[in-house]
Amino acid sequence: MKRVIVIGLGIFGFNIAKELFENGFEVIAVDKNREAIQRIRDFATKAVLADGTDKEIMDLIGIQEEDLAIISFGEDLAASTLITLHLKQMGVKTIIVKAPSEDHALILERVGATEVIIPEKEVAAKLAKGLRSPNVLDYLPLSDDYMISEIAPPTSFLGKSIGELQLRGKYHIEVIAVRDILTDRISMVPAAGYVIKDGEALVVLGKDKDIEKIN
Known part of the structure; x- marks a missing residue:
């Protein structure tokens, strides 16, 4: 089963991580919010308290090319863009990013997102x-x-x-x-x-x- 890295554990990120974990995926959940990490502990293979925009942290997690990455940062376009760029540089082939608008989606695709989800749309x-x-x-x-x-x-x-x-x-x-x-x-x-x-x-x-x- 493919390993999934979920970065950002708001409502969308938490639920996608939980759903994937309950369906047998190996899920690595990452967020800098301690409460978010506490909530996800029972629904992830590994919960990492860290800033996902820090490339060194991504290196320490050991993200591999075949991993599937899901980025969920709501309105924070800067964070989503930076993480997408880092993952692209690391060779990750599948990068799915949540975006709040079509304009944000276009930017994320330009820096390497393979799929952009606009949940409200x-x-x-x-x-x-x-x-x-x-x-x-x-x-x-x-x-x-x-x-x-x-x-x-x-x-x-x-x-x-x-x-x-x-x-x-x-x-x-x-x-x-x-x-x-x-x-x-x-x-x-x-x-x-x-x-x-x-x-x-x-x-x-x-x-x-x-x-x-x-x-």
């Missing part, structure tokens, strides 16, 4: 998506147009086969999996004869505007 997009398309349970954007979405099938779909529904012809979408909501069992690439039942969710691939037409 992502939550807003997900909420708007849920309000606009209540049947969309979850989604993963693939490009500006295409996405993979998990949707609750409309009542009119129940008891019908995927072939009968002609989803490719009518909606220009592909059903790539079916998930049983109760058991979480997944049937990958279901055949045209697969009959959709109550309590199942469809995982579909298609354009955002086409998926929204399924109501």
Whole structure:
């Protein structure tokens, strides 16, 4: 399992470290706040009380190229930028940084962040998506147009086969999996004869505007 270094233990950093640790990752948590370190001790492989902007500290921790680094400093762009730059110089290939805005994200990408997360933007997009398309349970954007979405099938779909529904012809979408909501069992690439039942969710691939037409 890949080792993860989480630097900055605010709400976002604490929760991502805890979630990863509980899912079997080796987590090294770093923060200069003693209370933050006390809170994370039971949810990290190692909790380090240190200033993450200090390159010497990063060297002492022994960060390696294959490690995954997550930086979470909220509005402190200077700290996020400095740590990102240090990690890039150390050869770390995967650097994920939390940013408060698109402008901050652009700066962080310029200095070496491989991925920038803007939580407020992502939550807003997900909420708007849920309000606009209540049947969309979850989604993963693939490009500006295409996405993979998990949707609750409309009542009119129940008891019908995927072939009968002609989803490719009518909606220009592909059903790539079916998930049983109760058991979480997944049937990958279901055949045209697969009959959709109550309590199942469809995982579909298609354009955002086409998926929204399924109501």
